[in-house]
Amino acid sequence: MADRFDVRSFLIKGARVIVLILLFVVFSAFTDSFFGLNNWTNVGNILLQEAPFYILLALGMTIPMIVGGIDLSIEANISLSSFICAMTIQAVGNTGAGILTGLAVGLLMGFINGVLIARTGLPPFVATYSMNWIGKGSALVISKGGQLNGFENFRNLFNSWEGTYLLMAGIILVMAWFLYTKTAFGRETYSVGCNAVAARISGINSTKIKILAYMASGFIGAMTGMMYVAKLGAADPTLGNGFTIKAIAATLIGGASFRGAKSRVSNALIGGLIVVILNNGLIHIGVPGVWQDFAQGLIIIAAVLMERMLEKLQTAEPKVRLQ
Amino acid sequence: MGQQTLLEIRNLTKVFPGVTAVDHVSFDIRPGEVHVLMGENGAGKSTLVKMIAGIHGIxxxxxVLSGEVYRPQxxxxxxxxxxNMVHQELSMMPNRTVAQNIFVGREPVKGKLLKQVxxxxxxxxxxxxxxxxGVKVNAQTRTKDLSIALQQMVEVAKAISTDNKILILDEPTSSLTxxxxxxxxxxxxxLKEDGLGIVYISHRMNEIFEIGDRITIMRDGKYVGTRRVKETSIDEIINMMIGRKLVQLFDRTWNKPGEILLxxxxxxxxxxxxxxxxxxxxEIAGVAGLVGAGRTEVAKAVFGVEPIEGGQLFFAGKEILAKGHSPQKxxxxxxxxxxxxxKQEGLFLEFSISDNIVSVALKDLFxxxxxxxxxxxxxxxxxxxxxxxxxxDAERTVDTLSGGNQQKVSLAKWLLTRSRVFIFDEPTRGIDIGAKAEIYALMDELVRNGAGILMISSEMTxxxxxxxxxxxxxxxxxxxxxIRGRDTFTEDNVLAxxxxSGGERHELLPDKEEEALHDKGGR
Amino acid sequence: MSGMNRGKGFIKGISGSMWAGIGLIFLFAVVIENYLGARNVMNILRNSSVLVVVAAGMTMIILLGEIDMSVGGVITIAATSAGLYLQSVETVTIGNVLLGVLICAAVGLAFGIFNGYMIGIRKFNYWLVSFGSMSMGFGLAKGITNGGVLSGFDTKFRWISMGEVLGLSMCIVWALLICAAVLFLQYRTRFGLHLYAIGDSEACALNSGINVRKTRFLAYAFSGLMAGLAAMLLLARTNSAGAAVGEGYEFNAIAAVVVGGTAMDGGKGGFKGTIFGAVFISAMKNGLQLIGLSNYWQQVLLGVVIIAIILYDVISTKLRVKKSLRRVYSDG
Known part of the structure; x- marks a missing residue:
């Protein structure tokens, strides 16, 4: 957690950054198209157009993981809030109203998740799994299965400057990082994740903290969904499908863990970047798109092996366990 | 109690990275004796018996066991x-039945082909x-439905369910009254009468003198000495344990009771x-009672962790309402x-000492x-x-600390909140004599400075x-x-x-009578 | 155990969520004509056959307190491998069919052994390893089919699911046989009891001399095998293979297990409940469809139903605990 600075976790976290750099270097060296000193288009494209989404997805999954939970309803959230946002824009004609509505939907879904989990005691898996069905179904019901098109204005708002997506993702990321590592609230969140009972006895409102964690995930999911709508210029009720697995993959690769208090915001950033660079780099090396999922699986296993190797290298720590 | 030797331990040594936990220890265990093993936390007792029980390598x-070399793999x-060994931390499987617990790992099977349990x-x-x-339990009850005491006895039953020569009990009474x-x-x-040799680890002096035959003391991993319980004294034992004379364990300044805090x-x-x-x-108000009498529940209700359904709660004269009461409040x-x-409720085991210490007063400090x-x-x-x-240093994680030090970290975090009432629930459970004395001293200092302590404890002394x-x-x-001054504090009186049960309603003394008691002396 | 005790034990073994589920099923029976009629029941059972087989393996992993995220991917690659093989043969013989089945089982087992080795023996993190296996499974399937879909398999092979014996579809028959075997394995063998022991208290299991590594290894290997067999049933039923056939099965299997009363921290519950869970989910989907709701509303209500079921269980457990605490404790 935030302040515990021991050599081992630094090495392990640093290792992932090193891997990222290595990947970058290898892909650049072995291809012409990935990156070159004169050729920034590709990398620029990744960073500006793809990475922000992946990173936010991973972040939305990471925050509930801090409190020892999981959010399987990210898919539904993305679909539902983005579609309702689009509907609102079409109905009212005001982009701001659309965005606010979309965020409200995301926050509401997160709130419901949080209440089901923290107040009623439903296991996070069950609660978010069910909410996923409810949310996806609702999106389909509302949209009657169809898409909404014609959001050129919306899209232009975002695309006026090519760095918009990156900027927004960056702002959210920094805010999350600050909140969860530098504030008392963040410390309380980690405390709840480490030991919810002890947290309660320490005067922390565990219920409130958990609900807020899921609401944060809901907020981020909504933002991601709306950013997608802007990028595509259209709203689709099945937008989010398949994103849960992507989110989990990204954050796990980034080093997060489903054990409470063991995940950090930086996991989402690193994991998202690695996934994006890897996917893109593999294409440039010549790995056919159809083999990318397999490559991702190999990477995960490799990451696991690497981490174990690093742990072994760190044998010096004398574990003096007093009886 | 035979004089022949059941188990002979010769120069047993165990080294962990950075520390020699057991340093060439030798003594012996006889059949039909209760051999007490004592020492401060960190003295090496647990490691030693774990080597005997086959958990740690030598x-x-x-x-030498019954004349033959014994080196369990x-x-x-x-x-x-x-x-067999019964561990300090009960390792029962809560959702399994007693029978399943006793036979775990060696369930009886029938049928040559299918090996059905x-x-x-x-x-x-x-x-x-x-x-x-003589344990009154139905073998098909789930262990989580049993009281801690009964679970402990089931553990003993499990330990002797195989042919037994030696039974090791590691602080078996820490959760019992x-x-x-x-x-x-x-x-x-x-079991003694059956000829078993029993190794008994405990911190409780009165138990040692009640049940022990011989006592071996360890300090800093080394063997200090063995005595016959009947031929030694508390002072000698403590002296051997900590190598210095211990100032009186319960050294209290008896204060005149101030305002009613709780x-x-x-x-x-x-x-x-x-x-x-x-x-x-x-003042320190002790709360005695059997496990399950409801003491912790009262404490938790006062603290806002569990709900209050009736009656009233006052702090420094002001009523705390049941509705909306919470630990925060x-x-x-x-x-x-x-x-x-x-471990489960008082500390964040994976956080550092430093993070634990500030964990309650977060909002005040920052x-x-x-x-x-x-x-x-x-x-x-x-x-x-x-x-x-x-x-x-303060960055070490709390799970590496001994019980006594963990308790001190737990106390430190509460001291930061400048409380006036401290509820201590079993404050010295599983803590050795040296650390106990320190905690008593801290408690005394707290009340001397005007705080009030409600102490739940199952340890009579x-x-x-x-x-x-x-x-x-x-x-x-x-x-x-x-009440000190009015009644004599003996174990029998407390037990009485x-x-x-039932009937006689407990009424509190009016203030004037309380003051009179204090002035009468005896404090 | 005498007959009476067996009966009582069985009733006790029905968790709160199951009672709630049974209640819902009766509700549907009242509202929908012939919901519990033979034809519809067969339908429901057919639709739950694949899920019940996957969930059988998942149950063991969850009893350990872990989850096997790879089953979806394993189903996919197993089905796709067998599918590719079957389509490579000119005319399909019984021997080909048997080999196809063997391929399914072998692929599943291979992944299971990999998982079991990494997680059980080498003690790597179960989330990461099973997730990695999942990606590899889906990924391999996508790669070797070039992202395409295979369809149209020989009727001899399809008989595995679609054939009929004594009025029961073959997929139901296989599912029943597998269920019987798993029930025995889980409740009547040392292996099964050890799963509960490890999930309840791994420390205790270790101290009692249980070979925890071996048990874990076997559990994951078994889960992989189950996924392989499920793939066989799925392939024969849906008549198609490709990169997406197994999608969602990991989550659905977990849901079936949890709805059936097995808690995710392990040590409690069991396959009996999972069978109910899988059949119940199928029954719900069936009922919602028969009521005439659109596909979209079905999804919504499915989510609501699952929440309701587990909620009932959680709340009734809390009330029960509260009530038993109220009886002031007398030391025994």
Missing amino acids: DDGDM SVLDAQRHGI DLRKMNEDSQALLDRL TPEIKALFEIVRR ETKELTGLRFRNVNIRVHAG AIADGISYLSEDR KNGLLNPAKQKKTADEYMQKLSVAAA EVCGISDRIYAMHDGEISGEL IMLR
């Missing part, structure tokens, strides 16, 4: 040789075992009713609660909501020093030695009260009010 030295190997035999055999020991301990001792005596009137909750207690400034009002289960590492470090170092927490008054609870009600 680095140097050897053992695993727990199963040790069990095959007739050596013979459930009936399992149930019958375990029931027979329990009956033989007196009547339960007596029942356990009965079982131990029966008061309950007919407090009723899920597991208790009509509880009337008072804690004055400057209790802490804001000035109440602290040190849980009896410090008023604008932002963490301040420098301030945290300064505060942590200050309190580590104040309470003499023995650790390399502790309750009698350090309390200004003793409440007893039985079956969810206050069953009696002893602890076991009294």
Whole structure:
């Protein structure tokens, strides 16, 4: 957690950054198209157009993981809030109203998740799994299965400057990082994740903290969904499908863990970047798109092996366990 | 009690990275004896017995069991040789039945081909075992439905369910109260008569003198000496244990009771009713009772962790409403609660000492909501020093500390909140004599400075030695009260009010009478 | 155990969520004509056959307190491998069919052994390893089919699911046989009891001499095998293979297990409940469809139903605990 600075976790976290750099270097060296000193288009494209989404997805999954939970309803959230946002824009004609509505939907879904989990005691898996069905179904019901098109204005708002997506993702990321590592609230969140009972006895409102964690995930999911709508210029009720697995993959690769208090915001950033660079780099090396999922699986296993190797290298720590 | 040797331990040594836990220890165990093993936390007792039980490997030295070389390769190997251990932390499987627990790993099977587990035999055999020991439990109950005392006895039953030569008991009574301990001792005596050699680790002096035949003391991994219990004294033992004379364990300044800090009137909750207690400034109010009497539930209700269903709660004269009561509110009002289960409820095991120390007073220390590492470090170092927490530095994680030091960290975090009432729930459970004395001293200092302490404890000597008054609870009600100056504090007197049930309503003395008692002296 | 005790034990073994589920099923029976009629029941059972087989393996992993995220991916690659093989043969013989089945089982087992080795023996993190296996499974399937879909398999092979024996579809028959075997394995063998032991208290299991590594290894290997067999049933039923056939099965299997009363921290519950869970989910989907709701509303209500079921269980457990605590504790 935030302040515990021991050599081992630094090495392990640093290792992932090193891997990222290595990947970058290898892909650049072995291809012409990935990156070159004169050729920034590709990398620029990744960073500006793809990475922000992946990173936010991973972040939305990471925050509930801090409190020892999981959010399987990210898919539904993305679909539902983005579609309702689009509907609102079409109905009212005001982009701001659309965005606010979309965020409200995301926050509401997160709130419901949080209440089901923290107040009623439903296991996070069950609660978010069910909410996923409810949310996806609702999106389909509302949209009657169809898409909404014609959001050129919306899209232009975002695309006026090519760095918009990156900027927004960056702002959210920094805010999350600050909140969860530098504030008392963040410390309380980690405390709840480490030991919810002890947290309660320490005067922390565990219920409130958990609900807020899921609401944060809901907020981020909504933002991601709306950013997608802007990028595509259209709203689709099945937008989010398949994103849960992507989110989990990204954050796990980034080093997060489903054990409470063991995940950090930086996991989402690193994991998202690695996934994006890897996917893109593999294409440039010549790995056919159809083999990318397999490559991702190999990477995960490799990451696991690497981490174990690093742990072994760190044998010096004398574990003096007093009886 | 035969004179021949059952197990001979010669120069047994165990080295962990950075520390020699057991350093060439030699002694012997005879059949039919209760051989007590004593020493401070960190002395090496647990490591030593774990080597005997096959949990740890042997680095140097050897053992001879009934004349043959004994070097267990695993727990199963040790069990095959007739050596079993009951651990300090109960390792029962809560959702499995007693029978399944007893036979785990060696379930009886029938049928050559399919190897189907013979459930009936399992149930019958375990029931027979329990009956033989006089343990009144149905073998098909799930262990989580049993009281801690009964779980402990089931563990003993499990340990002797195979052919036994030696039984190791590691602090078997730390969660038991007196009547339960007596029942356990009965079982131990029966086993003694059967010729078993029993190794008994404990911190409780009175138990050692009641049940022990010989006692071996270890210090810093080394063997100090062996004595016959009948031929030694508490002072000699303590001297051998810590290498210095211990100043009196319960050294209290008896203060004149100040204002009433904590008061309950007919407090009723899920597991208790009509509880009337008072804690004055400057006093330690002990709460005795059997495990399950409802003491912790009262404490948790006062602290806002569990709901209050009836009655009233007052802090410094002001009523705390049941609705909306929470730990947050209790802490804001000035109440602290040190849980009896410090590992599960009192500490964040994976956090550092420093993070644990600031975990309650977060909002006070960091008023604008932002963490301040420098301030945290300064505060942590200050309190580590104040309470003499023995650790390399404040960044070590709490799970590496001994029980006594963990308790001190737990206390440190509450001290930061400037509470006026401290609820200590089993404050010295599983802590060695040296650390106990330190904690008593800290408690004394707290009340000397005007705080009030409500102390739940199952250890008689502790309750009698350090309390200004003793409440007893039985079956969810206050069953009696002893006040220093008016009543004599002996174990028998406490037991008497602890076991009294029903009827007689417990009324608190009016203030004037209380003052008179104090002035009368005896404090 | 005498007959009476067996009966009582069985009733006790029905968790709160199951009672709630049974209640819902009766509700549907009242509202929908012939909901519990033979034809519809067969339909429901057919639709749950694949899920019940996957969930059988998942149950064991969850009893350990872990989850096997790879089953979806394993189903996919197993089905796709067999599918590719079957389509490579000119005319399909019984021997080909048997080999196809063997391929399914072998692929599943291979992944299971990999998982079991990494997680059980080498003690790597179960989330990461099973997730990695999942990606590899899906990924391999996508790669070797070039992202395409295979369809149209020989009727001889399809008989595995679609054939009929004694009025029961073959997929139901296989599912029943597998269920019987798993029930025995889980409740009547040392292996099964050890699963509960490890999930309840791994420390205790270790101290009691249980070979925890071996048990874990076997559990994951078994889960992989189950996924392989499920793939066989799925391939024969849906008549198609490709990169997406197994999608969602990991989550659905977990849901079936949890709805059936097995808690995710392990040590409690069991396959009996999982069978109910799988059949119940199928029954719900069936009922919602028969009521005439659109596909979209079905999804919504499915989510609501699952929440309701587990909620009932959680709340009734809390009330029960509260009530038993109220009986002031007398020391025994």
